[in-house]
Amino acid sequence: MEFTQPLPKSLSPSRLADFQACPRRYQHASIERIPQPATYATAKGRFVHYVFENLFLLPALERTVEKAREYVEPAVEVILDEQVRIDIALDDAMLEKLLGETHQIIDAYFAMEDPRTVTSEGIELRLGVTVDETPLFGILDRLDRDAEGNLVIVDYKTGALPNRNFDSQTFANAELYALLCQEKLGETPSKIRLLYVSHGQSVERNVTDVVIKARSSAASSAWKKIQRYYADGDFPATPSPNSCRFCAFKDNCRANGVPVPVR
Numbered sequence: 001m002e003f004t005q006p007l008p009k010s011l012s013p014s015r016l017a018d019f020q021a022c023p024r025r026y027q028h029a030s031i032e033r034i035p036q037p038a039t040y041a042t043a044k045g046r047f048v049h050y051v052f053e054n055l056f057l058l059p060a061l062e063r064t065v066e067k068a069r070e071y072v073e074p075a076v077e078v079i080l081d082e083q084v085r086i087d088i089a090l091d092d093a094m095l096e097k098l099l100g101e102t103h104q105i106i107d108a109y110f111a112m113e114d115p116r117t118v119t120s121e122g123i124e125l126r127l128g129v130t131v132d133e134t135p136l137f138g139i140l141d142r143l144d145r146d147a148e149g150n151l152v153i154v155d156y157k158t159g160a161l162p163n164r165n166f167d168s169q170t171f172a173n174a175e176l177y178a179l180l181c182q183e184k185l186g187e188t189p190s191k192i193r194l195l196y197v198s199h200g201q202s203v204e205r206n207v208t209d210v211v212i213k214a215r216s217s218a219a220s221s222a223w224k225k226i227q228r229y230y231a232d233g234d235f236p237a238t239p240s241p242n243s244c245r246f247c248a249f250k251d252n253c254r255a256n257g258v259p260v261p262v263r
């Protein structure tokens with residue numbers, strides 16, 4: 001088929017992850033832009049990001065736990081709009097659960113680091129560059145400057161902790177952000193910190209040139225395929241238990257004869 005919608009102007013780390021998991025998912029999300037209903041988990045993620053984003057927009061010494069708590073109520077208005085409330089079937093019990101979990105996350109986060117001591121170089125930093133004819137764009141949660149003067153990429157995670165032998169996918173998005181920093185800011189971050197705020201734990205990895213080159217090459221290869229599939233009018237479906245499990249397009253795929261695993 002011929003797509004009537006234009007090809008997106010750039011590739012973000014999360015859209016790249018969509019494509020790598022299943023090209024058809026990329027087609028539905030990024031080309032056809034089929035709405036993906038919010039889930040409790042995605043709403044909670046946005047809720048918590050809102051709190052931390054606003055906390056870090058304050059001068060360092062004002063970033064107290066009390067201030068963080070003050071952003072919880074406004075998050076109800078900003079994040080839980082009418083469509084999100086419908087998508088997640090929000091009722092009083094669910095709202096109470098969400099507020100309770102957010103306050104627990106704030107406590108866990110403050111046990112992990114003191115934001116008054118953090119030197120932040122950017123919050124929700126928008127970075128766009130073209131590398132090897134591949135237009136990349138991403139919004140970075142936080143870019144810190146550590147005590148040694150090095151840049152550190154910080155990404156908030158509200159989901160489950162990776163298992164102890166976390167695979168390369170755990171850091172894949174953040175490593176692409178490191179490439180964006182290198183190309184856009186002319187400085188390569190030395191480290192990535194993933195803050196699993198629900199658990200009060202962080203996992204870290206040093207950034208190496210080898211990894212950045214590998215991520216750059218994977219993004220370029222994906223972008224070339226995206227252009228080819230777009231011209232062909234078809235992004236192949238690659239169903240698997242892992243990729244389909246949390247995919248919003250299961251019904252769509254099944255209706256089109258894709259053998260989506262039942263789980």
Ligand code: SF4
Pocket residue numbers: 021022023024025028237238239240243244247248249250253258260
């Ligand atoms: S349900 Fe599975 S096959 Fe269909 S788009 Fe999602 S990941 Fe791909």
